[in-house]
Amino acid sequence: MTHIAIIGAGLIGRGWAFVFARAGTEVRVWDPQPAVLDRLPDDIAGMVEQTAPFGQAGTDPEATAARIRAVTTPEEALDGAALAQESGPEVLDTKRALFARLDAIAAPETILASSSSALMASRFAGELPGRARCLVGHPVNPPHLVPVVEIAPAPFTDPAVTERARAIYAAAGQVPVVLQREIDGFILNRLQAVVLAESLRLIEQGYVDVRGLDDTIRHGLGRRWAFMGPMETINLNAPGGAGDYLTRYGAMMAGLAQGAAREEAFTPAVAAIVGAAFADVSAPETVRARQNWRDAELAALAQHLAARAQHDNAQE
């Protein structure tokens, strides 16, 4: 494969660079801020150090780092790239301007993918001459430790581009999920939004405290969702599978969903309650230290799940 261009070297952009480099692909990284590019080698070294003990830095961690190269212009990044992964700020006008610039520079065969977490490609690429090679490839933070990538093509995206993007992400070891229709928030953040709304409501109305809410997911639903989704979960919760489950429990679940919170759950009052519950982890340094803990846990979990998948395959 030709190289991958990374546009924007923040947390997400660096994670993407690591994903492709770890899989053996050359990566060129550009960021409009020179200071960010200056820090890149140290940042990548830190990622290698954190992930290598869990087998998440590729077969040769030093080679992974060596494949990532900072460049000083977007032209240099894009020249001959199979795919450019844009990971700039989640601001519509900024993304519009950046995509116009990338589209003017890039060769027609270069795929332009945005890491946007909620904005559809229709909103920022619809006016471009090269809009047929534009789409969203939404990762989770950090991409090198959480493998899903939501591929959201716009109605104007060439289906062959969508398929090439899918194949590129899959070859790099990610798990691509291709949306069949565009929707704001895609799938992941829509599901996260309903969980947040109902969680915030239950906390604000005094049914449960912040820690109890987190424990219910962490020591309950999250145990299953780490290795199977909600649809397979219900398929195993009735003797006759998902259809049987929905016959038995659908009305009860529908009743609970009917009374669920929406937009109105996001109040300043509940933000204060949740903020107070994490008062000891709310300054940038302490948040960063805890993010490091999270990333180590994600790396350990990735190693565990990979070992289990290998075990299951060996048994088949």
Next chain:
Amino acid sequence: MTHIAIIGAGLIGRGWAFVFARAGTEVRVWDPQPAVLDRLPDDIAGMVEQTAPFGQAGTDPEATAARIRAVTTPEEALDGAALAQESGPEVLDTKRALFARLDAIAAPETILASSSSALMASRFAGELPGRARCLVGHPVNPPHLVPVVEIAPAPFTDPAVTERARAIYAAAGQVPVVLQREIDGFILNRLQAVVLAESLRLIEQGYVDVRGLDDTIRHGLGRRWAFMGPMETINLNAPGGAGDYLTRYGAMMAGLAQGAAREEAFTPAVAAIVGAAFADVSAPETVRARQNWRDAELAALAQHLAARAQHDNAQE
């Protein structure tokens, strides 16, 4: 501790028996169906065989099994029990009748806890002379592999009973979450219900297929939710913590929640789509085989998470 009484020896009741026996407590199991009790030793032996390789059958797996004893009357099960865990059918009239019977038999100091997954104690214990020692202790299936237990006291439950139940579950190694107010569906199933409603809608309206939906959770959100809840997740997704997150992204998330599906998402049409996606795992034997896979994955994950917790504690 005195012994624990298990009332109802289906999947949930057996899981509870295993939880307490593994922690070193004697357990007496009664079920109205003699055939269920006859099978109990074999069922427990199967649970030992599955969980011992992952360190989830206690320090001495044979002793765990030996602590579980079937008894032929509820009187024998309850006599001197610290807590009776009722795990009968999720049918209101059945639960009402069973609780009336248990309340008439049990000594006043025995706690009567129901495994009900959605029915509040107010609905089935409110008329009983001993209602002050009644509450819900809702586990997840199977309780010995998913540690959360939602403790939902009714307004009439003695707070000292709630605290004793909490201590008993915690001493057995479960993670108790005490609800501060009663609500149908408690916390876990309310959160599951909103995820199901939005998932089913996104599938039926053709945004994503069943497998893509599951992948989004399994390889995305579920990676975090296996070791931290949604509130800590957002606390780490902005430099200034949860308050900062809700300021930056609250409006976007609120907008996504506003458009979320409710009751109307549970249609026969989508049940058919989801059922078809699992057509190869929908007969009782194949579902049971896949449940065994799930339980092995849960046991392996429990072992992994316990090792990580030990590692984190050692570092502090």
